[in-house]
Amino acid sequence: MLEVGTAPDEPCLRADAARNRARLLEAAARLIAEHGVAGVTMEAVATAAQVGKGTVFRRFGDRTGLLMALLDHSARRLQADFVGGPPPLGPGAPPLERLRAFGVAVLYRSAEQLDLHLAAQAEPARRFAHPAVEALRVHVTMLLRQIVPDGDCDLLAQTLMASLDPALIHHLTRQCGMPMERLEAGWTDLVARVTRTGP
Amino acid sequence: MLEVGTAPDEPCLRADAARNRARLLEAAARLIAEHGVAGVTMEAVATAAQVGKGTVFRRFGDRTGLLMALLDHSARRLQADFVGGPPPLGPGAPPLERLRAFGVAVLYRSAEQLDLHLAAQAEPARRFAHPAVEALRVHVTMLLRQIVPDGDCDLLAQTLMASLDPALIHHLTRQCGMPMERLEAGWTDLVARVTRTGP
Numbered sequence: 551m552l553e554v555g556t557a558p559d560e561p562c563l564r565a566d567a568a569r570n571r572a573r574l575l576e577a578a579a580r581l582i583a584e585h586g587v588a589g590v591t592m593e594a595v596a597t598a599a600q601v602g603k604g605t606v607f608r609r610f611g612d613r614t615g616l617l618m619a620l621l622d623h624s625a626r627r628l629q630a631d632f633v634g635g636p637p638p639l640g641p642g643a644p645p646l647e648r649l650r651a652f653g654v655a656v657l658y659r660s661a662e663q664l665d666l667h668l669a670a671q672a673e674p675a676r677r678f679a680h681p682a683v684e685a686l687r688v689h690v691t692m693l694l695r696q697i698v699p700d701g702d703c704d705l706l707a708q709t710l711m712a713s714l715d716p717a718l719i720h721h722l723t724r725q726c727g728m729p730m731e732r733l734e735a736g737w738t739d740l741v742a743r744v745t746r747t748g749p
Numbered sequence: 750m751l752e753v754g755t756a757p758d759e760p761c762l763r764a765d766a767a768r769n770r771a772r773l774l775e776a777a778a779r780l781i782a783e784h785g786v787a788g789v790t791m792e793a794v795a796t797a798a799q800v801g802k803g804t805v806f807r808r809f810g811d812r813t814g815l816l817m818a819l820l821d822h823s824a825r826r827l828q829a830d831f832v833g834g835p836p837p838l839g840p841g842a843p844p845l846e847r848l849r850a851f852g853v854a855v856l857y858r859s860a861e862q863l864d865l866h867l868a869a870q871a872e873p874a875r876r877f878a879h880p881a882v883e884a885l886r887v888h889v890t891m892l893l894r895q896i897v898p899d900g901d902c903d904l905l906a907q908t909l910m911a912s913l914d915p916a917l918i919h920h921l922t923r924q925c926g927m928p929m930e931r932l933e934a935g936w937t938d939l940v941a942r943v944t945r946t947g948p
Binding site for chain 1: 867870873874876877878900901903904905907908911912914915916917919920921924925931932934935938939942943944945
C-alpha cells in the first residue's frame with residue numbers, strides 16, 4: 551500500500567493529493583452517517599467536499615472504488631491500533647487479552663459501518679482472499695500461536711474471523727434483533743472456548 | 750416446502766411432475782460432474798434429459814432457479830440423513846458424535862459441489878437467512894443445547910456453521926491448497942474446543 555507524502559519527489563504536490571483524498575473520504579463518511587450508503591454518489595461527495603465531480607472520479611474510478619477506499623481507510627486505522635496502539639488492543643497486554651479486545655474492536659467497527667461493509671463485500675470466490683480480510687486474519691493467527699502453540703492456528707483463526715463476518719453481524723443484529731452486548735459476550739466466550747482458557 | 754405426489758388431487762399428474770423434475774435435476778447434476786457449473790445451461794439440461802427446452806424453463810424459471818433447485822435437492826438428502834438416517838449422523842448416537850459426523854458430512858458435500866455452492870450463494874444481506882442454511886443451523890443448535898446447555902448455543906451454532914461456509918472451504922482448499930483431511934481434523938478439533946470436551 552502506497553503511503554502518500556513520503557516520497558522525496560514533489561513533496562508538496564503529494565501532500566496536497568493526500569489531503570484532497572482524505573477530504574473526499576471524510577465527506578463520503580459524513581454522507582454515509584447522514585443518509586446511509588445509498589446516499590453516497592460521486593456527485594454528492596463532490597458537492598460535500600466542494601470539488602468538481604471529475605476530481606472524485608479521477609481519484610477513485612467509480613463508486614465501488616470509493617466504497618473500497620472508505621473501508622481501506624478505516625481498516626488502516628484499526629490496523630494501526632492493533633499493531634502499535636495502546637494495550638489491550640496494541641502490544642503490551644497478554645495475547646489472550648489482545649485477542650479479546652481485537653474481536654470487540656472489529657465487532658463495533660463493523661456494526662458502525664455495516665451497510666458499507668455489505669455493499670463492498672467481494673463475491674464468494676474472492677471474499678477470503680481480500681487483502682483487508684487477510685491483514686486481520688494474520689494478526690489473529692499471530693496471537694493464537696502465542697496462546698495455543700500446538701493448535702492448527704491457521705484454521706482456528708479462520709473460524710474466529712468467520713464469527714466476525716459483517717454479513718453475519720448484519721443477520722444477528724438486524725434480522726434476529728440481537729443486541730451488540732450479546733455479540734460481544736459471545737466473542738469473549740468463543741475466544742475462551744477456542745483457546746481452552748477460563749471464561 | 751411442497752412434497753409433490755402426496756396431495757389427494759390428481760395424484761398421477763403430480764407423480765409425473767415429480768418424476769420429470771427429478772429427471773431434469775439428475776441430468777443437471779451429471780452435466781456438473783462432467784463439465785463443471787459452467788456446463789449447465791437450460792439447453793444442455795433439456796438435451797441431456799431428452800425434453801424440450803421450454804419444459805426446463807417452465808420448471809425452474811431460469812438458470813439460477815435450476816442451480817438453487819439442485820442445491821435444495823442435495824440439502825434435503827443431507828437433511829433426511831441427519832434427521833432420520835443411521836447413526837452417527839442420524840438419531841441414536843450421542844449428540845457430540847452426531848455433531849462431529851454432521852460437520853464432516855457437510856464438509857465433503859460442499860467440497861463435492863463447490864462451484865455449485867459458490868454460484869448459488871445469496872448476496873451478503875440474505876446469505877444467513879437462506880432456508881437451506883437455516884435448516885442446518887437449527888440442527889447444530891439442537892445438538893449443542895444437549896452438549897453445552899448453559900452456552901449461548903444460537904451464537905455457537907453460527908460460528909460452527911461459519912466454519913463450514915462453502916466460500917471458506919473454496920478458499921482453504923483451492924486458494925491455500927489445504928487437503929480435505931486437514932479441514933476434517935480442524936472440524937473435529939473445533940467441536941472439541943467449542944464444547945470443551947476431550948480432543
